[in-house]
Amino acid sequence: MGHAKSLGEFEHLLLLAILRQGNDISAMDVAGELRRRAGREPARGTMYVTFDRLEQKGYLSSIMGDPTPERGGKAKRLYTVTPAGLEALKRAGQALQAMWQGQESLLEDA
Amino acid sequence: MGHAKSLGEFEHLLLLAILRQGNDISAMDVAGELRRRAGREPARGTMYVTFDRLEQKGYLSSIMGDPTPERGGKAKRLYTVTPAGLEALKRAGQALQAMWQGQESLLEDA
DNA sequence: CCATTTTGCCGACAAAGTCGTCTAATATCT
DNA sequence: AGATATTAGACGACTTTGTCGGCAAAATGG
Numbered sequence: 347m348g349h350a351k352s353l354g355e356f357e358h359l360l361l362l363a364i365l366r367q368g369n370d371i372s373a374m375d376v377a378g379e380l381r382r383r384a385g386r387e388p389a390r391g392t393m394y395v396t397f398d399r400l401e402q403k404g405y406l407s408s409i410m411g412d413p414t415p416e417r418g419g420k421a422k423r424l425y426t427v428t429p430a431g432l433e434a435l436k437r438a439g440q441a442l443q444a445m446w447q448g449q450e451s452l453l454e455d456a
Numbered sequence: 457m458g459h460a461k462s463l464g465e466f467e468h469l470l471l472l473a474i475l476r477q478g479n480d481i482s483a484m485d486v487a488g489e490l491r492r493r494a495g496r497e498p499a500r501g502t503m504y505v506t507f508d509r510l511e512q513k514g515y516l517s518s519i520m521g522d523p524t525p526e527r528g529g530k531a532k533r534l535y536t537v538t539p540a541g542l543e544a545l546k547r548a549g550q551a552l553q554a555m556w557q558g559q560e561s562l563l564e565d566a
Numbered sequence: 567c568c569a570t571t572t573t574g575c576c577g578a579c580a581a582a583g584t585c586g587t588c589t590a591a592t593a594t595c596t
Numbered sequence: 597a598g599a600t601a602t603t604a605g606a607c608g609a610c611t612t613t614g615t616c617g618g619c620a621a622a623a624t625g626g
């Protein structure tokens with residue numbers, strides 16, 4: 347009974363960012379990946395709200411980690427993409443891929 | 457002075473659909489492309505609202521065509537992606553591409 | 567303790583997505 | 597011509613996503 351819902355753009359990027367960082371990754375690390383790779387500058391609130399919504403849809407799960415011994419090293423919430431999340435990502439990616447097919451030249455040059 | 461705005465998912469797909477149909481294409485033809493390639497079933501209202509917004513952002517332009525000699529062949533509005541639209545598409549595509557890089561295996565198999 | 571830092575959450579609001587329905591323009595049937 | 601069917605387009609309402617700023621909690625360093 348897989349949903350047929352499609353991902354919003356930021357949700358799409360977020361899921362991908364978690365994926366490429368591996369499991370049990372923290373919000374700020376995900377933000378870093380988004381900054382480096384996608385050129386985004388998401389505010390903290392943006393991250394958490396999106397995480398919440400994605401978790402509610404069952405596309406990711408989270409657990410609280412342990413505090414770390416640094417200044418302000420509060421325990422972080424660690425996120426992981428679920429199988430349903432992978433499915434959603436796959437659907438969204440395939441649609442985009444199908445539409446981009448043959449238009450790749452647009453991505454090249456400056 | 458390029459905008460830094462990012463495209464929503466449907467806007468992204470829509471722009472791509474126009475592009476691969478060539479210029480001066482009608483809403484219903486775009487819908488057809490979306491149906492075939494991306495597996496979407498957009499309602500008519502969905503199409504026009506999105507066209508309007510995209511046009512307002514300067515990402516596409518439109519002109520009224522002529523009536524066609526078919527039953528109910530009312531004049532259609534014909535859409536074309538603008539240079540700014542291409543830019544936006546490029547930005548959005550590059551971000552997604554950067555994030556998908558190395559995760560392509562997800563798209564394969566059923 | 568108090569200041570500082572890092573993380574997480576909440577509230578508010580803007581932007582995008584989606585649908586159903588009403589109206590206009592056209593062609594066809596009788 | 598008038599009625600009817602058909603196609604396109606606009607509107608209004610509402611849901612979902614995107615985005616921020618600021619507050620509270622947890623932790624460390626002086």
